[in-house]
Amino acid sequence: xxxxxxxxxxRYLLSIIFAMSLNIAAWPQPMxxxxxxxxxxxxxxxxxxAPERVGIFSAWxxxxxxxxxxxxxxxxxxxxxxxxxxxxxxxxxxxxxYPILQQGLFIFFCLxxxxxxxxxxxxxxxxxxxxxxxxxxxxTGTLFWPLVFFSLRAIRLYRRIR
Amino acid sequence: xxxxxxxxxxxxxxxxxxxxxxxSINTRLLVAVVASxxxxxxxxxxxxxxxxRSVLSMITYPIQSITDWPLHHSKETVESIKSLYSLKExxxxxxxxxxxxxxxxxxYEALEQENIRLRALLEKSFKLGEQVLVAExxxxxxxxxxxxxxVDKGTRFGVHAQQAVLDAYGVVGQVYRxxxxxxxxxxxxxPGHAIPVQINRNGLRTIAVGSGRINRLILxxxxxxxxxxxxxxxxxxxxxxxxxxxxxxxxVEKIIPQPNKPFAEIxxxxxxxxxxxxxxxxxxxxxAPIPLxxxxxxxxxxxxxxx
Numbered sequence: 001x002x003x004x005x006x007x008x009x010x011r012y013l014l015s016i017i018f019a020m021s022l023n024i025a026a027w028p029q030p031m032x033x034x035x036x037x038x039x040x041x042x043x044x045x046x047x048x049x050a051p052e053r054v055g056i057f058s059a060w061x062x063x064x065x066x067x068x069x070x071x072x073x074x075x076x077x078x079x080x081x082x083x084x085x086x087x088x089x090x091x092x093x094x095x096x097x098y099p100i101l102q103q104g105l106f107i108f109f110c111l112x113x114x115x116x117x118x119x120x121x122x123x124x125x126x127x128x129x130x131x132x133x134x135x136x137x138x139x140t141g142t143l144f145w146p147l148v149f150f151s152l153r154a155i156r157l158y159r160r161i162r
Numbered sequence: 163x164x165x166x167x168x169x170x171x172x173x174x175x176x177x178x179x180x181x182x183x184x185x186s187i188n189t190r191l192l193v194a195v196v197a198s199x200x201x202x203x204x205x206x207x208x209x210x211x212x213x214x215r216s217v218l219s220m221i222t223y224p225i226q227s228i229t230d231w232p233l234h235h236s237k238e239t240v241e242s243i244k245s246l247y248s249l250k251e252x253x254x255x256x257x258x259x260x261x262x263x264x265x266x267x268x269x270y271e272a273l274e275q276e277n278i279r280l281r282a283l284l285e286k287s288f289k290l291g292e293q294v295l296v297a298e299x300x301x302x303x304x305x306x307x308x309x310x311x312x313v314d315k316g317t318r319f320g321v322h323a324q325q326a327v328l329d330a331y332g333v334v335g336q337v338y339r340x341x342x343x344x345x346x347x348x349x350x351x352x353p354g355h356a357i358p359v360q361i362n363r364n365g366l367r368t369i370a371v372g373s374g375r376i377n378r379l380i381l382x383x384x385x386x387x388x389x390x391x392x393x394x395x396x397x398x399x400x401x402x403x404x405x406x407x408x409x410x411x412x413x414v415e416k417i418i419p420q421p422n423k424p425f426a427e428i429x430x431x432x433x434x435x436x437x438x439x440x441x442x443x444x445x446x447x448x449x450a451p452i453p454l455x456x457x458x459x460x461x462x463x464x465x466x467x468x469x
Contacts, residue, residue: 017225020222020225021225021228021229024225024226024229024302024303024304025229025302025303026229026233026301026302026303027303029376029437032303032306033306033307034306035303035306055187055190056187056190056191056194057190057193057194059194060194060197060198063198064201064218065218065221065222068215068218068219068221068222069222069225069226069304070304070305071304071305071310071338071339071346072305073201073202073205073206074201074202074205074211074214074215075197075198075199075200075201075202075205076198076202078194078197078198078201079194079195079198079199079202082191082194082195082198083191083195086187086190086191089187090187121202127307133306133307134307137306
């Protein structure tokens with residue numbers, strides 16, 4: 001048996017698939033620009049919760065699938081995910097002690113870095129014209145972090161602790 | 163356990179083994195970053211990675227379809243519980259519309275023949291009769307700041323990149339990327355999209371650029387004194403070779419002259435129902451022009467060409 005028996009492959013994979021589904025869901029037009037990067041939030045959660053199971057390579061693989069799923073250049077989200085996973089792995093011992101607000105600050109930083117990378121690497125007219133709406137997902141992602149954190153923790157620990 | 167090999171493969175690919183035993187996370191980060199940058203550069207330089215994307219899209223397509231599923235089925239349910247009365251009404255309306263269209267089509271056939279005869283007189287070849295494939299839209303939204311939609315027909319149906327896409331009202335966009343089971347379609351309103359158009363009234367040619375708003379196109383390259391009026395219909399001009407000629411694209415909505423600048427600010431509203439159509443038509447251009455006249459004239463043409 002693995003040392004950390006609070007990790008379940010099924011729950012991990014299902015949460016990733018659900019996050020991918022949320023990422024591409026057709027929200028009504030006024031809400032669409034607010035849609036955060038759910039996949040990255042879920043990856044951050046699993047890296048913090050089970051760093052000995054979910055690491056840089058799994059984050060990279062998920063990023064590659066995200067690129068195909070959302071039609072980005074191959075490697076864009078893979079790069080972002082692996083960098084963020086690295087930050088989380090380096091800091092996970094401290095981050096797990098932090099209250100949720102301080103975690104939120106870290107999440108904000110991660111999302112900002114990810115959006116900056118998209119901004120620099122994608123040389124498209126689209127982003128240049130999107131103006132401030134391009135940065136909205138960073139804010140909403142931070143606001144949704146407590147929801148992601150508590151619901152995924154509930155899912156991860158459900159019927160695992162006796 | 164009988165599923166051990168599957169689990170082993172799964173652990174190697176998706177889940178890291180216990181990381182205390184593997185390389186350090188710095189090394190892992192380096193490998194991941196180098197791999198990502200290699201992919202980014204390679205995709206820009208060559209089209210070799212299209213195969214990788216096609217293979218991976220087999221995994222991601224199911225996620226797109228399950229995302230589409232609830233909305234699609236809620237719409238179907240609404241259809242099925244519509245009252246008999248409203249269905250009858252709709253049926254009646256559709257019948258009337260069909261009658262009108264049929265009568266128009268009668269005239270169209272006569273006009274088409276006349277057009278072919280006239281063009282034969284002018285010795286111009288005439289391309290007509292595009293083939294279409296009906297594709298259904300998946301209700302997914304790939305990136306919030308882009309106007310790219312996904313349809314459920316891909317290279318398995320022979321779809322390829324740069325095909326024109328229409329709906330019942332006008333030009334919708336073009337196939338941006340064809341994957342085996344689905345394809346991504348860039349709408350004409352995407353900020354990165356431009357379509358060559360001409361004004362139906364006088365044949366003035368220009369380019370309509372997407373604005374990033376679903377109900378607006380921009381005509382940035384028309385001079386202040388250009389012969390254009392509000393309400394003019396813009397049709398595809400057929401230049402550029404992607405869009406077939408003569409399909410309605412947009413209606414001119416607003417003209418703002420800019421006396422101190424070379425070009426006026428002109429906005430147009432797309433004819434196609436970009437955010438409402440669920441069925442789209444993917445167009446195949448007929449490569450060879452339709453023969454103009456009888457066999458003899460063709461042979462004469464060939465002889466002429468040989469000379």
